[in-house]
Amino acid sequence: SYELTQPPSVSVSPGQTARITCSGDALPKKYAYWYQQKSGQAPVLVIYEDSKRPSGIPERFSGSSSGTMATLTISGAQVEDEADYYCYSTDSSGNHQGVFGGGTKLTVL
Amino acid sequence: QVQLQESGPGLVKPSETLSLTCTVSGYSISIEYYWGWIRQPPGKGLEWIGTIYHSGNTYSNPSLKSRVTISVDTSKNQFSLKLSSVTAADTAIYYCAREDNYGSGTYPRYWGQGTLVTVSS
Numbered sequence: 001s002y003e004l005t006q007p008p009s010v011s012v013s014p015g016q017t018a019r020i021t022c023s024g025d026a027l028p029k030k031y032a033y034w035y036q037q038k039s040g041q042a043p044v045l046v047i048y049e050d051s052k053r054p055s056g057i058p059e060r061f062s063g064s065s066s067g068t069m070a071t072l073t074i075s076g077a078q079v080e081d082e083a084d085y086y087c088y089s090t091d092s093s094g095n096h097q098g099v100f101g102g103g104t105k106l107t108v109l
Numbered sequence: 110q111v112q113l114q115e116s117g118p119g120l121v122k123p124s125e126t127l128s129l130t131c132t133v134s135g136y137s138i139s140i141e142y143y144w145g146w147i148r149q150p151p152g153k154g155l156e157w158i159g160t161i162y163h164s165g166n167t168y169s170n171p172s173l174k175s176r177v178t179i180s181v182d183t184s185k186n187q188f189s190l191k192l193s194s195v196t197a198a199d200t201a202i203y204y205c206a207r208e209d210n211y212g213s214g215t216y217p218r219y220w221g222q223g224t225l226v227t228v229s230s
Contacts, residue, residue: 001171001172030213030214031211031214031216033216035155035217037155042204042220042221042222042223043155043204043217043220044220045216045217045218048216048218049211086154086155088155088157088216088217089214090213090214090215090216094213095168096160096168096213096214096215097157097168097170097171098145098157098160098170098208098214098215098216098217099157100147100154100155100156100157101154102154103154103155
């Protein structure tokens with residue numbers, strides 16, 4: 001089955017740039033999506049179609065994708081950005097199989 | 110703004126069938142979009158379960174496919190999940206979501222708040 005791989009944790013100081021990666025064999029052909037999940041809350045979409053930002057998401061959140069790796073970048077991370085982040089994509093089988101990465105715990109302190 | 114709300118029993122016995130309903134407000138599910146289910150075991154990551162179009166086309170996670178049934182009731186603006194032969198491993202927060210279609214797949218765009226289902230005797 002298709003898998004997306006993320007680092008378990010990333011840690012930065014406030015104001016620094018945080019980068020979270022997501023690797024998957026189908027990413028050259030499929031979009032990556034990123035979700036933020038704060039403790040006890042439902043996930044929120046922060047990046048769609050590799051690099052687009054939904055309305056209401058701060059500009060410090062950006063996304064990119066190259067080859068088999070997608071990257072979520074938080075420029076000037078804030079304490080309130082501390083959360084779990086999940087990438088999402090679909091496999092290349094044509095069967096609309098959604099897949100989440102294992103998640104990355106971002107610590108900002 | 111579309112809103113989604115999950116409902117159903119919070120406790121299910123092993124080997125029985127888990128049944129959840131998602132009620133959608135602010136948008137008619139018969140117009141467009143896919144409508145999906147995602148789950149999250151306590152303290153663990155997200156798992157995509159499956160999705161359905163208002164016409165009835167469904168797609169589901171191969172690892173769960175034999176146990177999953179997703180259906181839609183456009184008259185009630187609801188869609189439902191049934192997961193059969195549950196075990197403790199199916200204990201999770203279950204989320205429903207509106208899934209937007211980008212051509213060769215879908216992605217969860219708007220989420221419900223989630224409902225915890227515990228499998229235990």
